[in-house]
Amino acid sequence: MKIGILTSGGDCPGLNAVIRGAVLNGIKTHNVEFVGFLDGWRGVVDGDVIDLPRTRVRGISKQGGTILGTSRTNPFEGPNGGPENIRKTLERLGIDAVIAIGGEGTLAAAQRLTDAGLKIVGVPKTVDNDLDATDFTFGFDTAVQIATEAIDRLRTTGESHHRCMVAEVMGRHVGWIALHSGMASGAHAILIPEKPVSLDQIAQWVTEARDRGRAPLVVVAEGFVTTDMEAPHSERGLDSFGRPRLGGIGELLAPEIEARTGIETRATVLGHIQRGGVPTAFDRVLATRLGMAAVDSVMDGLWGTMVSLHGTDIVRVGFEKALDNLKTVPEHRYDEAAILFG
Numbered sequence: 001m002k003i004g005i006l007t008s009g010g011d012c013p014g015l016n017a018v019i020r021g022a023v024l025n026g027i028k029t030h031n032v033e034f035v036g037f038l039d040g041w042r043g044v045v046d047g048d049v050i051d052l053p054r055t056r057v058r059g060i061s062k063q064g065g066t067i068l069g070t071s072r073t074n075p076f077e078g079p080n081g082g083p084e085n086i087r088k089t090l091e092r093l094g095i096d097a098v099i100a101i102g103g104e105g106t107l108a109a110a111q112r113l114t115d116a117g118l119k120i121v122g123v124p125k126t127v128d129n130d131l132d133a134t135d136f137t138f139g140f141d142t143a144v145q146i147a148t149e150a151i152d153r154l155r156t157t158g159e160s161h162h163r164c165m166v167a168e169v170m171g172r173h174v175g176w177i178a179l180h181s182g183m184a185s186g187a188h189a190i191l192i193p194e195k196p197v198s199l200d201q202i203a204q205w206v207t208e209a210r211d212r213g214r215a216p217l218v219v220v221a222e223g224f225v226t227t228d229m230e231a232p233h234s235e236r237g238l239d240s241f242g243r244p245r246l247g248g249i250g251e252l253l254a255p256e257i258e259a260r261t262g263i264e265t266r267a268t269v270l271g272h273i274q275r276g277g278v279p280t281a282f283d284r285v286l287a288t289r290l291g292m293a294a295v296d297s298v299m300d301g302l303w304g305t306m307v308s309l310h311g312t313d314i315v316r317v318g319f320e321k322a323l324d325n326l327k328t329v330p331e332h333r334y335d336e337a338a339i340l341f342g
C-alpha cells in the first residue's frame with residue numbers, strides 16, 4: 001500500500017511532526033510506503049510528489065513549517081483538477097489513499113473529493129484553533145507561547161515609558177490566541193471577534209489600569225470589531241482564496257485609545273512570527289499522535305473522517321462535524337477573562 005500526504009492552507013508549527021508520526025507508524029506497524037505531495041493540493045493536481053522514506057522524516061518533528069510546502073490551490077480548478085483527473089493521477093502514481101492535513105478549506109475540499117469516491121483521511125490544522133469537533137489543534141499552543149513571550153516584552157517597555165501597549169495577535173474569526181495569551185500575560189483588556197466592544201469601554205479599562213499605577217496592556221485579535229465597525233479591519237486586499245487579508249486593527253485602536261485616555265499608546269502586530277519556528281512539546285506530541293492515528297484510519301478505510309483530540313484521546317469524526325460550525329470562544333470563557341480586565 002502507498003499513502004500520499006499533503007499539507008495545505010496556512011502553515012503552523014507541528015505539520016512536520018504529523019508527517020513523521022504518520023510515516024513511522026505506517027512503516028513500523030503497517031508496512032506501508034509514503035509519498036508527499038508538494039505544495040498542498042497543487043501537488044495532487046499536478047502529480048508532483050517526493051518519496052518519504054524513514055530517512056526523510058528523521059528529526060523533523062521539531063522543525064517549524066512543512067517539508068512538503070503548502071499552497072491555497074483549489075483542487076477543483078485548472079485543466080488537471082477535479083475528482084476524475086485526480087483519480088487518474090493517483091492511479092498513475094500508484095497511490096492508494098491520501099492523508100490531507102489542513103484547516104476548514106482543505107477539509108471542505110477533501111470532503112467534496114471523498115463524496116466523489118476518493119479515499120481521503122484528514123488531520124485538522126489551524127493555528128487559530130477554530131475547527132470544531134477537536135479540543136485543540138497543534139500549532140495553537142506554540143502560537144500562544146510565542147505571543148505570550150512577545151507580550152511580556154511589550155509589558156516591560158510599556159512600564160518604563162508609562163505607555164499603553166496594544167498587542168495584535170492572529171485570530172480571523174475567533175479569539176482563542178488573544179484569550180489565552182492575554183490571560184497568560186495579564187492583559188487589562190482582551191478584544192476578540194466574538195465580542196464587539198465600544199471604544200469608550202476599552203478606554204475605561206485602560207484608564208482604570210493606569211489609575212492603579214499600571215502600564216495598560218491591550219491584546220486584540222486581528223478579527224476584532226468595535227461596536228461601531230461593520231467588518232474586521234482590512235487594508236491589504238484579498239488573499240489567493242479571495243478573503244480579505246486582515247491585520248492593522250491595533251494601529252487603528254492606538255490613536256483612539258490615546259485620544260480618549262490621554263495615555264501615550266503604541267501598537268505592535270505580531271503577525272506571522274506566531275506561525276513560525278519550533279513547535280512546543282505539547283504540539284509535537286499532539287501532532288505526532290494525530291499523524292500516527294491518521295494512518296490507522298487509512299488502514300481501517302475510514303474515508304471522509306478526520307482524527308481529532310477529545311480530552312486526552314485521539315478519536316475519529318466525520319469531516320462534516322468539523323465543518324458544520326466554527327469553534328468560537330464561548331461566552332463563559334470571555335466572562336471569566338473579563339473579571340481580570342481594567
Ligand SMILES: Nc1ncnc2c1ncn2[C@@H]1O[C@H](COP(=O)(O)OP(=O)(O)O)[C@@H](O)[C@H]1O
Nearest residue numbers: 008009010072073074102103104105106108109
Ligand atoms: N469549499 C471548497 N471546495 C474546494 N476547495 C476549497 C474549498 N474551500 C477551500 N478550498 C481549498 O482548500 C485549500 C485550503 O484552504 P484555506 O482556507 O486557505 O486553508 P485551511 O485549510 O488552512 O483552512 C485551498 O487550496 C482552497 O482553494
Ligand SMILES: O=P(O)(O)OC[C@H]1O[C@](O)(COP(=O)(O)O)[C@@H](O)[C@@H]1O
Nearest residue numbers: 010103126127128170171172239246
Ligand atoms: O497570511 P496568510 O497566510 O494568508 O494567513 C493569515 C491568516 O491565517 C490565520 O492565521 C488562520 O490560519 P489557520 O487556517 O491556521 O487557522 C489567520 O489568523 C490569518 O488571518
Ligand SMILES: [Mg+2]
Nearest residue numbers: 009103104105
Ligand atoms: Mg482556513
